[in-house]
Amino acid sequence: MSKRLTPRSLFGIVLITVAMLGLPFVAAMGGQAWVRILDFAILYVFLALGLNIVVGFAGLLDLGYIAFYAVGAYVWALLASPHFGLHLPIWVILPIGAGLACFAGVLLGSPTLKLRGDYLAIVTLGFGEIVRIFMNNLNAPINITNGPQGITLIDPVAFGSFKFSGNTQFLGLTLSGPMKYYYLLVVLAIGVIVINLRLQNSRIGRAWQAIREDEVAAKAVGINTRNLKLLAFAMGASFGGIAGGVFAAMQGFVSPESFSLMESIMILAMVVLGGMGHIPGVILGAVLLSILPEALRYGVGPVQMALFGKMLVDPESLRMLVFGLALVLVMRFKPAGLWPSPERKREMSEMRQEVRP
Amino acid sequence: MSEVLLQAWAVAKHFGGVKALRDVSLTIRRGEIYGLIGPNGAGKTTFFNCMTGLYVPDGGGFNFAGSPLVADASHQAAERGIARTFQNIRLFGNMTALENVMVGRHVRTKAGVLGAMFQNAATRAEEASIRQRAIDLLHYVRIEERADDLAKNLSYGDQRRLEIARALATEPQLLCLDEPAAGMNATETAELRDLIEGIRRDGTTILLIEHDVKLVMGLCDRVAVLDYGALVIEDVPAVVQKDQRVIEAYLGA
Numbered sequence A: 001m002s003k004r005l006t007p008r009s010l011f012g013i014v015l016i017t018v019a020m021l022g023l024p025f026v027a028a029m030g031g032q033a034w035v036r037i038l039d040f041a042i043l044y045v046f047l048a049l050g051l052n053i054v055v056g057f058a059g060l061l062d063l064g065y066i067a068f069y070a071v072g073a074y075v076w077a078l079l080a081s082p083h084f085g086l087h088l089p090i091w092v093i094l095p096i097g098a099g100l101a102c103f104a105g106v107l108l109g110s111p112t113l114k115l116r117g118d119y120l121a122i123v124t125l126g127f128g129e130i131v132r133i134f135m136n137n138l139n140a141p142i143n144i145t146n147g148p149q150g151i152t153l154i155d156p157v158a159f160g161s162f163k164f165s166g167n168t169q170f171l172g173l174t175l176s177g178p179m180k181y182y183y184l185l186v187v188l189a190i191g192v193i194v195i196n197l198r199l200q201n202s203r204i205g206r207a208w209q210a211i212r213e214d215e216v217a218a219k220a221v222g223i224n225t226r227n228l229k230l231l232a233f234a235m236g237a238s239f240g241g242i243a244g245g246v247f248a249a250m251q252g253f254v255s256p257e258s259f260s261l262m263e264s265i266m267i268l269a270m271v272v273l274g275g276m277g278h279i280p281g282v283i284l285g286a287v288l289l290s291i292l293p294e295a296l297r298y299g300v301g302p303v304q305m306a307l308f309g310k311m312l313v314d315p316e317s318l319r320m321l322v323f324g325l326a327l328v329l330v331m332r333f334k335p336a337g338l339w340p341s342p343e344r345k346r347e348m349s350e351m352r353q354e355v356r357p
Numbered sequence B: 001m002s003e004v005l006l007q008a009w010a011v012a013k014h015f016g017g018v019k020a021l022r023d024v025s026l027t028i029r030r031g032e033i034y035g036l037i038g039p040n041g042a043g044k045t046t047f048f049n050c051m052t053g054l055y056v057p058d059g060g061g062f063n064f065a066g067s068p069l070v071a072d073a074s075h076q077a078a079e080r081g082i083a084r085t086f087q088n089i090r091l092f093g094n095m096t097a098l099e100n101v102m103v104g105r106h107v108r109t110k111a112g113v114l115g116a117m118f119q120n121a122a123t124r125a126e127e128a129s130i131r132q133r134a135i136d137l138l139h140y141v142r143i144e145e146r147a148d149d150l151a152k153n154l155s156y157g158d159q160r161r162l163e164i165a166r167a168l169a170t171e172p173q174l175l176c177l178d179e180p181a182a183g184m185n186a187t188e189t190a191e192l193r194d195l196i197e198g199i200r201r202d203g204t205t206i207l208l209i210e211h212d213v214k215l216v217m218g219l220c221d222r223v224a225v226l227d228y229g230a231l232v233i234e235d236v237p238a239v240v241q242k243d244q245r246v247i248e249a250y251l252g253a
Helices: A007-029 A032-057 A066-079 A090-112 A117-137 A177-200 A203-213 A215-220 A225-251 A261-274 A279-308 A315-333 A348-352 B044-051 B074-080 B097-108 B113-118 B121-140 B156-169 B186-201 B213-219 B237-242 B244-251
Strands: A168-170 A173-175 B004-015 B018-029 B033-037 B059-064 B082-084 B174-178 B205-209 B222-227 B230-235
Touching: A007 A032, A007 A177, A032 A177, A032 A203, A032 A225, A032 A261, A032 A279, A066 A090, A066 A117, A066 A225, A066 A261, A090 A117, A090 A225, A117 A261, A177 A203, A177 A225, A177 A279, A177 B113, A203 A215, A203 A225, A203 B097, A203 B113, A203 B121, A215 A225, A215 B074, A261 A279, A261 A315, A279 A315, B004 B044, B004 B205, B018 B044, B018 B059, B018 B205, B018 B222, B033 B044, B033 B186, B033 B213, B044 B174, B044 B205, B074 B082, B074 B097, B082 B156, B097 B121, B097 B156, B113 B121, B121 B156, B156 B174, B156 B186, B186 B205, B186 B213, B213 B237, B222 B237, B222 B244, B230 B237, B230 B244, B237 B244
Parallel strands: B018 B230, B033 B205, B033 B222, B082 B174, B174 B205
Antiparallel strands: A168 A173, B004 B018, B004 B059, B222 B230
């Protein structure tokens, strides 16, 4: 593991940094809507990498991941909106959101420890729906979640007096709300990427991988599979909770509609399509699956007008069609994902010389 | 006589109406190679699985190194110092050989999530020692050349060796080998024999389940014979070989 940076990799890092910093300004040329799409792409990267811990590392098929996102979002919505008249700071809300989501993860994890594969998928799917239906119906007898109407006027992310909504002048540049959120989300995403990378090559990461490969053998070498599975659920859920909080703050509005089964499937598709367990693959999957549908939405209409002079197919329905087709094609021709992890060949040659007699 | 390492008393296990183990009692002494043989379906692997916590025995139990083994907690068996290999090799196929052995170090190391996240000095040192120990063990079983190959791509014999290396990584007092010579040719079996003797010389007690009677008789200090789930005899190979009941069990007379 060489930690030294070659000039070439340094150049690459600088290039990527500049590109990441400049990206929202490029997107803003097409309107703030595109910056918002960018925001969501990064948010999905965050979510997908959270789910990657559960699905990619530990091999636990989770179809209810959106439930933790919902918990985080509702925690933020309830603690920072006029609904209860509470306006707590981010330092309080985000840990509570992550903590409650983590608790929900353990809650879901503990009864499902003996389940694997499709059985686990069904239970988690049910769990996701339960949480959504709870949010939908917790407006009576006591109004907690405001039911299907959702909660509005949620506070934006704010550090002291610096708010992430509205415009800010900075070095002569005008930063819009979505642009500021973009930078916040990039920082969060980098954090989750680093955590993913470090976990992967750690004692815990290897134990997860071992459980994924062969649970019986994992037990035989002394891995406490129960605790480690719970840990995977809890960690994945915490990241979901954080993402949910930022989502609520960014949108200023949450309703149960945002946490449908389709969202869970979408995030899982990002992980699977990109390359399960392979971090760059998951990032690619998340970016593609969040930007492509939007690009189609904006692109299909004008293209049809130009080609045929009239709208033949409604862009919205075409979007799902193309999306579904893309999924089928990828699974047929690249079943391991678009960017699966390469068979690792480490620099064993230099390692061999260090062996003690 | 040397100290008792493992004592099984009246271990029983039923699967529905089938009595897989009928009150099997045996004693393994520290430092010996102990053979467990018997015809197919005699209950050898069932005994193994009961001992390593994969099955909960319906009766009886085990004492290991002076205190009872808790049933139904297979990860604790490794912690107590019992490691095993599987009859049908169970490696982590999509991990490299080196990583497989590194997983074996799990139970003797303790870095947690926070350590992994923050990469503090203790975690980094532990990680380095895990890696070094795994490399050493790959050398020990002589498959260091294959360290970076995925376990599933190793040859059959190398997979057997890797499984032994992974088991040794848990620092066992008792190493249980479930038919390690199955499917091996004469040369490979001879090499395996050297390896097993080497492991014993280095201080690990070995429990060997094997079909290859020649290997068992040549290698083991004492042998137990199971038939229809019951213990037939437990003695030194020379006596076992001449025992009429054993000959009957094997020849079905």
